[in-house]
Each structure stands twice: as C-alpha cells, then as structure tokens.
Amino acid sequence: MSTELPAGWAERIAALSRGELEPVPPRPAATVVLLRERRGGGGAEAYLLRRRTSMAFAGGMYAFPGGGVDLHDGTSDLGWAGPPAEEWGARLGCAPQTARAVVCAAVRETFEESGVLLAGVDPSSVVADVSGDEWRSDRAALEAHRLTFAEFLTRRRLVLRSDLLRGWARWVTPEFEERRYDTWFFVAAVPEGQRTAEVPGEADRVEWLDPGEAVRRFESGAYRMLPPTVTTLRELSPHADPGAALAAADQRRVELVMAEASLNGDGRVTVRWPGHPELTMGAKGAEK
Secondary structure (H helix, E strand, O other): OOOOOOOHHHHHHHHOOOOOOOOOOOOEEEEEEEEEEEEOOEEEEEEEEEEEOOOOOOOOEEEEOOEEOOOOOOOOOOOOOOOOHHHHHHHHOHHHHHHHHHHHHHHHHHHHHHHOOOOOOOOOOOOHHHHHHHHHHHHHHOOOOOHHHHHHHHHHHOOHHHHHEEEEEEEEOOOOOOOOEEEEEEEEEEOOOOOOOOOOOOOOEEEEEEEHHHHHHHHOOOOOOOHHHHHHHHHHOOOOOOHHHHHHHHHHOEEEEOOOEOOOOOOEEEEEEOOOEEEEEEEOOOOO
16 A cells, blocks of 8 residues: 655656656765664664754654765775675675775764774774773764774774675665665674664664564654665564574675656656565646
C-alpha cells in the first residue's frame, strides 16, 4: 500500500517530466550503522540519532552517524589498515581514490557524531577509550574543519582500521529532490572498551535500539525516518548479533538504489524504489 508523497515532491516530479527541472548533482556521503550487543545478551542494538528540526536536510528524523565526503581524503597521506583502496573501490562500485575518501568519511563522521573511533596504533589494535577532553576537542576541530582527518590520525599516531567496516548498501537521493546525496552505507561493531559520547551538535537525541523495535516505532508514526534508514533497519532485524550482521554484509552486493517517479495520464504521481515495494508512495499530481 502506497503512502502519501512529502510536500513539494509532486510539483518537482511534474517539472522534471516536462524537462523544466535540472537534477542537482548528488554529493558523495557515507553513513555507518554502529552495532553493539544488547545489554543482557540476546541480540543487537543500533545507534540512532535524531537530527535537530533546524537541520536543512532530514530535520527531525532519526538517522545513523554520517555526512559528506571530503574528496581530498582520497589523496591524503594517512595511516591505513585493512583492504586497500582498490579492493574497496571494487566493493563500493567506484574509483579507488573515491572509495578511499568514502571510507575516510565513514570513520571520521562516526567519530564526530558518536565518539566511536575505528582506528588503532597498529593494524591489529583499536584505541580503547576516546572519551576524554582532548578527544572531545579533536572531534570539535574535525567538525569545524579546523583539523583534517589525516592530520588528526598523524598527530595521534593512529592508523585507520578500514577492516572494521563492512559495506552494506548505496542509496542515491531521487533526481527530483532539492538536496541530493550519493550515500554509501556501512555497518560496524563498537570496538571493545569504547562507548558513545554525549549527544552531538547536529542531534537532539540519541538511542540504542533493537533494529526491529526501531522499525516498529517508525511504522507506528512515533519516529520519522527516510526510506534508506528504515530499509537498512529492516534488513538488519533478522541478525542475532553484531557478528552475524557483519558476516551478512560480507555476502551482500553493494547495489545502487534510487527512486523512480512516474506520472500517469490522470496526473497521479507514483514513486517507487526498485526492489523495495514497501516504500512505494503516491499522490495526485500538481496541475500543469
């Protein structure tokens, strides 16, 4: 059963179909679903943050830590452990330099927005505690672009642990949207000894939730989420623990998903996401 379109979609879809709307180029982005063992055992929990209502994109919606890619990270000299950029490029469906920048963004944004750092002093270790004042200062400097990620890792004598990430999916914002992102989704388990930090600046609330419970709250109308977020949670729901989710990621293909819009003869607009019929939306279109 289809749901109603967000405000403005019908008008922009109609304009796109008439050739009156030029699609905005999507900005590359990365987001990470952090997972941990449910307290008391028996399942996994995902880290969700609610974006402040003042945010221009997805304000008031629950999401995962993430943000834009700095393509300079693809050429920067930083410590790196795990699969090389060429292997990540094949996995993510992009050039090696782009893949390197995407992975850097995933780790950097996770640190900025959750306080979890997927890095270590060598390829076989992970920093145990990054919750002190100096770490918080570094997070703030990264978020304010006063410090590059390469500078941060070099100063701390750390290497990025790309092997702690698993590619999960790739979603591109529909062509008719005003703000567009080409977003790679990853999953990762919170390293032993680390814990999430205080609520980040772009969020007003954070929660650890069983993925299935998060979906139920979305379906009841209690939580707002974009289609990629709730779909990822649905896909993660069957997995018994973080290890099972990471193993499942290794068996997945990272395929690009982008909504397709159609406008029929009576002016009804339908938006479908290939492979995800449960996301279908529809409404009476705008008058010409």
